[in-house]
Amino acid sequence: MENDAHKRHVAIVERCTLTEAGLCHLFHQSSDGRYIIHLFRHVQALNAAMARQPFWAVIYSLSGGRELRQESLLCLNAVSQSHPETKRIVLTNNADEALLIRHLSPSGLHGILSKSESVASLSERLLALLNGTRQESDDDINQWVMSHNGCLSPTELAILRYMTYGYSMPEIATQLARNIKTIRAHKFNAMAKLGVNSDMGLLSAADIIMHLPASKVKGQPGLAAKL
Known part of the structure; x- marks a missing residue:
């Protein structure tokens, strides 16, 4: 130094x-x-x-x-x-x-x-x-x-990753083998945790998620193939 x-x-x-x-x-x-x-x-x-x-x-x-x-x-x-x-x-x-x-x-x-x-x-x-x-x-x-907003769950992280690659909510539901209502609930939870109130704000977060190592999101069906 x-x-x-x-x-x-x-x-x-x-x-x-x-x-x-x-x-x-x-x-x-x-x-x-x-x-x-x-x-x-x-x-x-x-x-x-x-x-x-x-x-x-x-x-x-x-x-x-x-x-x-x-x-x-x-x-x-x-x-x-x-x-x-x-x-x-x-x-x-x-x-x-x-x-x-x-x-x-x-x-x-x-x-x-x-x-x-x-x-x-x-x-x-x-x-x-x-x-x-x-x-x-x-x-x-x-x-x-x-202390301010909590942690994103693995499912919430996976949704943001899929958003980065242009998947729609129904397509993400298919990839994660979840009901569309469940995926939307996770999406709104992620928005609340990140302090954003629009899809554009969430997409900004998804842009950042894109650069996280894939190992940060484990066990999500179909994700590795797209990455």
Whole structure:
């Protein structure tokens, strides 16, 4: 680990110019010059830079819709494999999106923060994560999720996986050998646990589920063949 006196390189993936300026200002005002910020608009540019420059942390700032959320998860999963010592932090757009990432992210993250927090709170929490004075372990995240919304059951996880691949509710009922009313009940239970109130919100969760290892959902007839 680098000595605290040394500069630490931090990569930030951010597409929004205004948010990019805000993050630069945050680091300039709060980090005492400890960090050197590298801004990237695309994951491809980040990957090219990581081949040349070791980074203390990679911060992926979510913006836009489902496709970018998928890209962020793939990106941070790849970083966890190729550079396990690099801190991985996600900035979500709001608390609901943070909940989805917390509950369903396939790899352990060092932190998940919401851009809807106050600037003071976001600054304090982000720098604490980077400085190593606070880290959200898997146990911390799991405890937070369970205390707020409970855990998804294996059947609920399977339904989300099937949704990712375009199955309808009747088709999912057939695949899982369950009554359609039972499948719909599981679907609404999953929505309540994840804090979403629409099929689009549940599909966003399904996008994340797609990147979980298949072993996380066991004993579900027909699922392995589609995956």
